[in-house]
Amino acid sequence: MKKLRDTPVLLLMFLSGICFAQKDTTVALQNPAKAKIIYEMGINLYGLTVRAGDYYTQYTNVLDNQIFSGLYFKLFKGKNVLRAALDYSQRSAYYGKQPFSTNSGNSRGQLKSMEIKVGYQRMLGKRRFAPYVFSDLEYNYFWQPAPAQQDFYPMYSSYSYNYIYYRYYTLSGSFFCVTPGFGLRWNIAKCVVLNFETGAQFFYSHERSSNNFEPNHFKSAGINAKPAKVSIGFTF
Amino acid sequence: MVATLLFSSCKKDINACKDYKEITGREQGVDLASIHLQEFRDTLSKYPQLEVYQSNSDQYSNSINCHVYYQGLLVFSDEYNLFKSSTTSSVTSSGEMLSTPLSISLEPTTSYKDAIQKAKYSVNLDHSCISYQLGLYNLNRWYNMPADYKLAWKIMDSQKSYIYVIVDAVTNSIIIADNGIRYQ
Numbered sequence: 188m189k190k191l192r193d194t195p196v197l198l199l200m201f202l203s204g205i206c207f208a209q210k211d212t213t214v215a216l217q218n219p220a221k222a223k224i225i226y227e228m229g230i231n232l233y234g235l236t237v238r239a240g241d242y243y244t245q246y247t248n249v250l251d252n253q254i255f256s257g258l259y260f261k262l263f264k265g266k267n268v269l270r271a272a273l274d275y276s277q278r279s280a281y282y283g284k285q286p287f288s289t290n291s292g293n294s295r296g297q298l299k300s301m302e303i304k305v306g307y308q309r310m311l312g313k314r315r316f317a318p319y320v321f322s323d324l325e326y327n328y329f330w331q332p333a334p335a336q337q338d339f340y341p342m343y344s345s346y347s348y349n350y351i352y353y354r355y356y357t358l359s360g361s362f363f364c365v366t367p368g369f370g371l372r373w374n375i376a377k378c379v380v381l382n383f384e385t386g387a388q389f390f391y392s393h394e395r396s397s398n399n400f401e402p403n404h405f406k407s408a409g410i411n412a413k414p415a416k417v418s419i420g421f422t423f
Numbered sequence: 424m425v426a427t428l429l430f431s432s433c434k435k436d437i438n439a440c441k442d443y444k445e446i447t448g449r450e451q452g453v454d455l456a457s458i459h460l461q462e463f464r465d466t467l468s469k470y471p472q473l474e475v476y477q478s479n480s481d482q483y484s485n486s487i488n489c490h491v492y493y494q495g496l497l498v499f500s501d502e503y504n505l506f507k508s509s510t511t512s513s514v515t516s517s518g519e520m521l522s523t524p525l526s527i528s529l530e531p532t533t534s535y536k537d538a539i540q541k542a543k544y545s546v547n548l549d550h551s552c553i554s555y556q557l558g559l560y561n562l563n564r565w566y567n568m569p570a571d572y573k574l575a576w577k578i579m580d581s582q583k584s585y586i587y588v589i590v591d592a593v594t595n596s597i598i599i600a601d602n603g604i605r606y607q
Binding site for chain 1: 433435543544548549
């Protein structure tokens with residue numbers, strides 16, 4: 188998986204070498220009838236996902252920052268764009284639990300996730316700054332590379348002795364998502380573009396835990412906010 | 424509206440029940456007709472606040488375990504037990520039996536919804552159906568001190584009643600919380 192992180196840098200170097208001979212995509216957007224198929228490929232530089240909290244976060248939202256998380260690919264035909272992306276990220280899934288004043292902290296540890304997305308994008312402008320709307324279908328598989336230690340009070344009372352236990356367990360699962368949103372495409376150079384996107388992720392998740400004290404399988408549905416995503420790409 | 428949608432997140436557990444279930448009245452435990460020992464029957468008829476929830480009998484002994492009620496409210500902290508040895512025929516009792524009037528109001532000043540919100544921060548009820556019950560709890564249960572009863576909400580997992588939180592129904596503070604986990 189470490190190699191995957193180096194891939195975007197190598198790809199950038201490769202694409203920057205070939206893009207000098209390519210055509211500016213704004214031309215295609217300005218003349219849909221003459222539109223040729225144009226490809227865009229790039230790196231997801233940054234993404235922010237706001238996830239709803241639960242017991243493990245004391246019901247405060249979790250901010251997932253994804254930096255250099257993966258690659259994307261787009262195929263332009265006039266205003267219509269097919270898009271796909273592959274992301275990999277690692278995040279601290281649950282943290283900050285402080286239910287009692289004496290609690291030393293709690294964590295579900297690190298989660299790794301792999302995300303595959305395919306979608307459709309519709310360009311709304313023709314100029315250097317071109318807005319667009321999009322909708323992605325997404326499958327996200329996440330897993331825990333190592334069991335997390337959880338410290339907890341089995342029984343807590345202000346009126347009796349409290350004792351502490353430790354346990355280890357793992358968590359994995361899948362997300363199925365539909366993510367509509369809108370974005371802004373900025374042609375910063377002849378064949379270099381920056382994309383800014385914001386959206387809402389409607390998800391259905393199926394999670395599995397390795398311990399018997401919580402349900403081994405549980406399902407949930409909801410909306411994650413995705414207020415910011417920035418990517419850089421090259422057209423050819 | 425768009426901004427609200429984009430910057431707020433929410434999650435709904437599909438397995439959990441939509442509504443909270445209220446538990447009221449006395450729990451129908453062991454059928455009194457199945458209790459044949461006269462000493463046990465005399466005690467139960469003398470103290471109607473007792474409700475038998477478990478009865479055991481073998482060649483050596485007989486015993487019953489009772490919940491204790493006060494004006495129709497379950498006393499979460501107390502129970503009363505009777506034991507009779509078959510060899511010595513002696514009857515012994517253990518536990519607490521609330522039999523004197525209390526000088527506290529039996530009307531909660533905090534709602535069960537407030538208590539559930541409080542409880543969810545102490546015990547993981549995210550994937551559970553939740554039940555609630557109004558009752559009493561003796562704060563000095565664990566100490567050799569005069570009883571100090573408080574009106575309390577018991578918030579519990581509907582399927583796993585051993586996972587519960589007792590919340591003071593006046594101050595909305597947690598009295599005791601048990602996540603049901605005892606060992607690795």
